[in-house]
Amino acid sequence: MTFAQRLTDSKGIFNLPNLLTLFRLALVPVMAVFLEYDADQPPFEKDWMFRYSPGRMAALVVALAGVTDLLDGYIARKWKIESLFGKFLDPVVDKVFLLVGLVLLMKLGRVDAYLVILLLSREFLITALRAVAMGEGIVIAAGHSGKFKLIFQMFGLGFLMWYGNVFGFSAVKIGSAILYVALVLSLYSGYYYLYDFLTAKKLQEENA
Numbered sequence: 001m002t003f004a005q006r007l008t009d010s011k012g013i014f015n016l017p018n019l020l021t022l023f024r025l026a027l028v029p030v031m032a033v034f035l036e037y038d039a040d041q042p043p044f045e046k047d048w049m050f051r052y053s054p055g056r057m058a059a060l061v062v063a064l065a066g067v068t069d070l071l072d073g074y075i076a077r078k079w080k081i082e083s084l085f086g087k088f089l090d091p092v093v094d095k096v097f098l099l100v101g102l103v104l105l106m107k108l109g110r111v112d113a114y115l116v117i118l119l120l121s122r123e124f125l126i127t128a129l130r131a132v133a134m135g136e137g138i139v140i141a142a143g144h145s146g147k148f149k150l151i152f153q154m155f156g157l158g159f160l161m162w163y164g165n166v167f168g169f170s171a172v173k174i175g176s177a178i179l180y181v182a183l184v185l186s187l188y189s190g191y192y193y194l195y196d197f198l199t200a201k202k203l204q205e206e207n208a
Contacts, residue, residue, distance in 0.1 A: 010081040018086045020072035024065045025093045028100050031065075034058035035104040035161065047164035055108075059161040065097060066154045094150055095123050101157040110160045110172055115179060119153070122186045126193050138200045140193055149185035152178050 007016040038055035041047075072090065076082045099120060105111045133140050159166070159175030166174060 008079055008081055010083055012083070013085050015081050015083065015086075016079075017072040017076040017081065018083065018089065020068045020075070021086060021089050021093055024068045024072075025089075025096065027061050027065050027068075028093075028096055031058045031061040031097075031161075032100050032104060034061065035101075035108065038108065038161070038163070041163055044164060044170060049165045049167065051164075053163065055161045055163050059158045062097075062101070062154055062158045062161060066151075066158075069094065069150075069154075091127075095127065098123065098153055098157070101161070105157070105160050110163070111176065111179065115176075115183060118183055119179070119186060122183075122190050126190050129193055129197055133197050133200070136201065136204065138197060138204065140196050140200070145185050145189035145192065149182050149189055152182035152185060156182055 006012055006014055007019075009015050012018075034054040034057045036054075038053060038058065041053070041055075069090075072086070076086060102111060102116045102119060106113055106116050130140055156175045156179035159171045159178060162171040162175075164171055
């Protein structure tokens, strides 16, 4: 099999969408290293928008990860090469990005601990629910609210990492507000995951 055929092989682990997902996973430690060196920040009134800081490099890493996330899904659907490995890996990488980003931002004092607990608890519970559903032979498709909450989560992380000045506004306040919107969307989509599972389980039992 040629390299080009491997990139478009729906059964292969190393097709193009999966490679993009693996690249996104490789960006996690890069983001983490930048955030580790982002402790010193000037007061907001002395900040300027396009100064260099490790956190702002981390924000650019998040932006790159968001682009690859959109690309891998688009290419997989466009080329009809969605794979089981990709369906498993893609949401796992998203959760790892969220976990690492939130924990390090909490360490920097930029995000409330209770918000982190709620966001991560939802992710772990839904992951467990999907694993149970898979064991029962039930497929729960991702809804639009779940995709929107991921977008809000990535934007929220990016603003919190950018810190300081964004066109005269506080990036931390913007990022925090976006993450609270993401929390509402997370709880909403989580409710419908649970509802869909219980409905499908009931139908499965009735047809048994």
